[in-house]
Amino acid sequence: MSINLRTVYAFAREMYPKISTEYVQYGTAGFRGKAEFLDSVMFRMGVLATLRSRYRGGAVIGVMITASHNPEPDNGVKLVDPKGEMLDASWESIATDLVNVSDQDLEQHVAKIIKDNNIDITSSSHVFVGMDNRYHSPRLLKAVADGVIALKGNVREFGIVTTPMLHFFVVAANTKEAYGKPTEEAYYEKLISAFESLRNGQLENGNYKNNVVFDGANGVGARKMLQFIKRMNKSLNISVINQGIGPGKINDECGADYVKVQQRPPISMPIVEPFTRCVSVDGDADRVVYFFTNDKGEFQLLDGDRIATLVAGYLMDLVTRSEIDLRLGLVQTAYANGASTDYIVNELKFPVSCVPTGVKHLHHKALEYDIGVYFEANGHGTIVFSDHAKATIATAAETKASAKTLLLLIDLINETVGDAISDMLLVETILNHKGWDVKDWISTYNDLPNRQLKIKVQDRNVIETTNAERDCVKPEGLQAEINKVVSNYKRGRSFVRPSGTEDIVRVYAEAATREVDYQSVKQFTIILLTHFFLWFQDTEN
Numbered sequence: 001m002s003i004n005l006r007t008v009y010a011f012a013r014e015m016y017p018k019i020s021t022e023y024v025q026y027g028t029a030g031f032r033g034k035a036e037f038l039d040s041v042m043f044r045m046g047v048l049a050t051l052r053s054r055y056r057g058g059a060v061i062g063v064m065i066t067a068s069h070n071p072e073p074d075n076g077v078k079l080v081d082p083k084g085e086m087l088d089a090s091w092e093s094i095a096t097d098l099v100n101v102s103d104q105d106l107e108q109h110v111a112k113i114i115k116d117n118n119i120d121i122t123s124s125s126h127v128f129v130g131m132d133n134r135y136h137s138p139r140l141l142k143a144v145a146d147g148v149i150a151l152k153g154n155v156r157e158f159g160i161v162t163t164p165m166l167h168f169f170v171v172a173a174n175t176k177e178a179y180g181k182p183t184e185e186a187y188y189e190k191l192i193s194a195f196e197s198l199r200n201g202q203l204e205n206g207n208y209k210n211n212v213v214f215d216g217a218n219g220v221g222a223r224k225m226l227q228f229i230k231r232m233n234k235s236l237n238i239s240v241i242n243q244g245i246g247p248g249k250i251n252d253e254c255g256a257d258y259v260k261v262q263q264r265p266p267i268s269m270p271i272v273e274p275f276t277r278c279v280s281v282d283g284d285a286d287r288v289v290y291f292f293t294n295d296k297g298e299f300q301l302l303d304g305d306r307i308a309t310l311v312a313g314y315l316m317d318l319v320t321r322s323e324i325d326l327r328l329g330l331v332q333t334a335y336a337n338g339a340s341t342d343y344i345v346n347e348l349k350f351p352v353s354c355v356p357t358g359v360k361h362l363h364h365k366a367l368e369y370d371i372g373v374y375f376e377a378n379g380h381g382t383i384v385f386s387d388h389a390k391a392t393i394a395t396a397a398e399t400k401a402s403a404k405t406l407l408l409l410i411d412l413i414n415e416t417v418g419d420a421i422s423d424m425l426l427v428e429t430i431l432n433h434k435g436w437d438v439k440d441w442i443s444t445y446n447d448l449p450n451r452q453l454k455i456k457v458q459d460r461n462v463i464e465t466t467n468a469e470r471d472c473v474k475p476e477g478l479q480a481e482i483n484k485v486v487s488n489y490k491r492g493r494s495f496v497r498p499s500g501t502e503d504i505v506r507v508y509a510e511a512a513t514r515e516v517d518y519q520s521v522k523q524f525t526i527i528l529l530t531h532f533f534l535w536f537q538d539t540e541n
């Protein structure tokens with residue numbers, strides 16, 4: 001096969017010219033921005049995925065077109081490595097450089113990547129591409145596919161799928177179908193069959209009722225949930241709201257990010273009985289949070305920390321009952337509520353580690369355990385099982401019912417990345433087995449009152465952090481200001497960090513008691529913000 005790199009330049013110049021000179025950077029989960037500026041980024045990511053596949057000996061690489069929790073006019077791209085993880089960190093800078101080089105220098109730059117990485121450009125390459133249901137996604141998908149074609153790679157388009165579905169397909173193909181077949185139907189079948197076997201005909205149990213309201217964020221998660229419902233044997237009654245068929249926009253006043261950050265129910269929420277379980281996923285269905293309204297009409301959130309603690313406790317119990325010796329661990333980020341960490345460490349006696357925001361960091365850390373549970377507070381997470389854990393569980397399953405349950409759970413869990421639908425089915429399974437309703441679930445510990453805000457600033461990159469983003473090192477002195485304010489509040493904790501998916505800075509704050517300190521937390525955040533803005537004025541001058 002002969003490949004002329006001139007083609008890459010020709011495609012770029014004629015079809016995907018770079019129309020903005022603004023520097024773009026590979027962020028928390030790839031590139032994000034206004035869709036109208038992304039054509040050249042997408043084309044170049046098609047090129048990169050093809051090179052990466054050749055670099056990895058022809059393994060399938062995934063490219064997902066989505067801006068996930070961001071508003072509808074935005075789009076973005078996430079790259080999936082052969083084992084289902086996010087693109088290896090060592091290639092993030094290669095991606096950033098490739099996206100920022102001018103059209104004129106593109107051909108030479110691609111040649112340099114090939115040379116530097118010793119890539120056999122004549123070898124085979126395979127790229128899977130999926131997209132969310134944003135109106136500009138099909139256009140951007142074509143740009144990715146053309147990037148693959150320009151380098152004579154093989155491209156397989158999956159159309160509209162959730163991000164975790166694409167991860168599933170990549171791993172299925174790369175494991176020669178040991179993980180499943182790389183098709184939409186096989187994905188549904190694997191999850192539904194495990195879920196229904198775990199139910200074993202027991203639809204209700206104790207306080208657990210078989211109904212749930214599902215907020216699909218007007219995104220692809222809603223569509224796929226409707227497909228799940230069609231294929232399930234009424235094993236769970238799911239009413240889907242924000243289905244994306246009316247005037248509602250993706251993530252607009254709905255979805256996991258809105259519900260978590262605003263701490264209120266999504267738009268179009270029907271009137272339901274108090275304590276009804278409700279679920280919100282984000283625009284590409286890789287995050288999930290639960291919520292409900294109590295009998296006083298108060299909104300209550302069960303976020304990623306709650307899911308993590310529920311899952312960790314349940315797995316630990318099954319492992320203990322199976323009499324097997326496996327290393328369990330849980331991974332969180334700085335956003336984890338202090339009360340959840342206390343509960344995990346002191347009550348569940350589970351080892352916990354804290355890493356910077358971004359699934360890529362959590363996933364890698366979780367792989368250090370035999371059973372690694374990872375969840376961000378925003379609802380993004382999953383569980384990974386080592387080969388040793390799988391073999392040990394399989395042997396124990398020959399004699400122990402608890403180990404048989406663990407085996408089925410492995411099939412229900414999408415280990416490749418956080419999967420909102422798989423996570424939801426997992427939570428439903430655990431609550432059903434325990435006979436728990438949301439009251440039982442939320443009573444395990446009391447969240448510290450907390451607030452999270454976004455601040456629009458001129459240059460978010462002036463903020464630099466360390467210690468898993470819990471300490472701010474730049475601008476100098478800002479951390480001292482934060483510490484001063486925090487010291488006025490019992491169990492006060494706060495941090496600031498630049499977002500890697502939006503052009504904003506995030507501020508998180510929490511403090512001790514709901515009644516007394518709720519106002520204080522708000523006030524505290526305002527004080528912090530004031531300091532923050534002052535700092536910015538200082539830095540600008």
Ligand code: G16
Nearest residue numbers: 028029068069358359499500501502
């Ligand atoms: C992405 C990442 C998540 C991260 C989130 C917010 O989520 O996959 O790990 O928590 O962005 O990141 P940041 O605070 O840097 O903006 P998603 O759902 O948008 O892909």
